[in-house]
Amino acid sequence: MIIEMAASTFLTFGSVTTQGASEAAQFVAAEAERGRWHLQDSYALGLGGKGVFSELYSVANSCLVGNWDGYGAAPVSADVYALACQFLRALPLGIAAPSVGAEPDGQLTLEWYRSPRRLLSVSISPEGDLHYAALLGPNRAYGTEAFFGDAPRTILDLIHRVQAT
Amino acid sequence: MTATDPPLAVTDAELLARFILFNGWFRKDGTLRQDGFMPPPPDFKLSVTRHIDLSDLALWQIGQAVADARPAATLHGRADLKVVDVKRQTLQVDAAPLPENLNHANIAGWPPDKPAQKIIAIELAASARFVAR
Amino acid sequence: MRLWGIHREIARPAEVQRLGLRFINRLLLPPKYMDFEDYLKAPPKVPDGLDLPFHGFFHNETLAVTGHPYAINIIRTIQRPQPPEHGRIGIILDNDVFTVEPFEFQQEILERRLAEMRWLKNKAFFGIISEKALATFQ
Numbered sequence: 001m002i003i004e005m006a007a008s009t010f011l012t013f014g015s016v017t018t019q020g021a022s023e024a025a026q027f028v029a030a031e032a033e034r035g036r037w038h039l040q041d042s043y044a045l046g047l048g049g050k051g052v053f054s055e056l057y058s059v060a061n062s063c064l065v066g067n068w069d070g071y072g073a074a075p076v077s078a079d080v081y082a083l084a085c086q087f088l089r090a091l092p093l094g095i096a097a098p099s100v101g102a103e104p105d106g107q108l109t110l111e112w113y114r115s116p117r118r119l120l121s122v123s124i125s126p127e128g129d130l131h132y133a134a135l136l137g138p139n140r141a142y143g144t145e146a147f148f149g150d151a152p153r154t155i156l157d158l159i160h161r162v163q164a165t
Numbered sequence: 166m167t168a169t170d171p172p173l174a175v176t177d178a179e180l181l182a183r184f185i186l187f188n189g190w191f192r193k194d195g196t197l198r199q200d201g202f203m204p205p206p207p208d209f210k211l212s213v214t215r216h217i218d219l220s221d222l223a224l225w226q227i228g229q230a231v232a233d234a235r236p237a238a239t240l241h242g243r244a245d246l247k248v249v250d251v252k253r254q255t256l257q258v259d260a261a262p263l264p265e266n267l268n269h270a271n272i273a274g275w276p277p278d279k280p281a282q283k284i285i286a287i288e289l290a291a292s293a294r295f296v297a298r
Numbered sequence: 299m300r301l302w303g304i305h306r307e308i309a310r311p312a313e314v315q316r317l318g319l320r321f322i323n324r325l326l327l328p329p330k331y332m333d334f335e336d337y338l339k340a341p342p343k344v345p346d347g348l349d350l351p352f353h354g355f356f357h358n359e360t361l362a363v364t365g366h367p368y369a370i371n372i373i374r375t376i377q378r379p380q381p382p383e384h385g386r387i388g389i390i391l392d393n394d395v396f397t398v399e400p401f402e403f404q405q406e407i408l409e410r411r412l413a414e415m416r417w418l419k420n421k422a423f424f425g426i427i428s429e430k431a432l433a434t435f436q
Contacts, residue, residue, distance in 0.1 A: 035356050131280045
């Protein structure tokens with residue numbers, strides 16, 4: 001119940017606070033990050049505990065050098081890796097863990113998968129765009145959402161639809 | 166063109182192979198991720214090999230040559246897909262023979278928009294079959 | 299608002315996607331003072347049966363304002379003594395009223411929203427602190 005309420009609040013309002021530059025604001029941000037990471041480390045609630053960040057690092061590391069796919073793929077940049085980390089941290093606690101991949105243009109992908117015709121793939125661009133495409137049986141959804149620190153509602157909705165029984 | 170060269174016109178009944186060198190392109194359940202079917206910029210031509218006239222051994226040799234061109238690469242397998250499934254996504258298959266691979270072809274005609282490319286790649290991955298090495 | 303006007307002129311943003319009003323206050327407790335209930339209306343509580351002193355706490359609530367596009371993010375935490383305030387713990391009260399409902403660019407809409415958000419922020423702030431804490435601000 002608490003997790004559902006937290007998720008619905010995040011769906012509606014997101015989790016990013018108004019930015020602050022004061023010493024107090026920076027202290028609050030650091031404490032919040034520490035608390036969030038602590039929860040992210042848990043297997044039950046966090047993507048950290050489920051190994052997603054390790055997988056992200058492993059994939060990015062495998063694609064550091066160009067032509068990692070044998071067809072001339074572009075390397076995955078540090079910017080893309082950092083944005084992917086940020087996006088994962090912006091996801092609500094308790095959300096299903098995605099698997100990580102990479103595309104020939106050097107963008108990292110996060111995939112929520114139930115079956116070949118029930119999945120969502122999100123590409124992280126170096127400019128901070130989230131390009132998504134989902135197959136939900138006979139239905140298709142695809143588009144682009146800008147990432148400003150909050151996980152976009154469109155993408156959260158699609159994750160829930162992919163995971164729904 | 167010699168008598169042994171594959172015909173330039175690609176028919177709907179043909180099978181195409183996309184060699185998989187990256188282990189993130191197939192899932193543990195043996196299905197394929199869309200990542201391996203995304204066309205690379207800037208020309209958005211997806212490189213494949215036509216099956217016609219090739220034995221399984223010859224096909225794997227071509228795949229191994231692709232892997233050998235990249236240091237420490239592993240040929241994990243290939244994705245087999247039908248030309249008819251490619252055309253169903255309003256793409257085209259153009260024969261593009263190379264000296265080292267006369268059966269080489271490109272899947273072209275992709276939309277320029279990335280999300281539109283992704284949804285097509287997801288459909289191709291869903292219709293393709295992973296054949297492990 | 300002056301800086302906002304300059305930003306609008308230079309960047310010409312198409313739409314406001316998020317508007318936030320955030321106030322952070324820091325209450326310095328007297329030296330070695332740890333009775334938070336004197337300063338906070340809803341102080342942190344140790345679990346029943348565990349009579350142990352606090353080392354720290356971080357409470358974060360996000361409240362939805364029903365019928366309006368606003369939410370309030372309230373954070374209460376403590377900061378260990380910082381030089382030069384040796385021995386004095388600080389209670390941090392962080393109220394962030396925000397909206398992610400996009401709106402048209404009109405000055406009166408912006409001013410009305412800010413006024414509403416300021417009212418909410420004050421309501422939250424005065425609902426958190428005690429009379430004793432309020433006296434420290436005067």
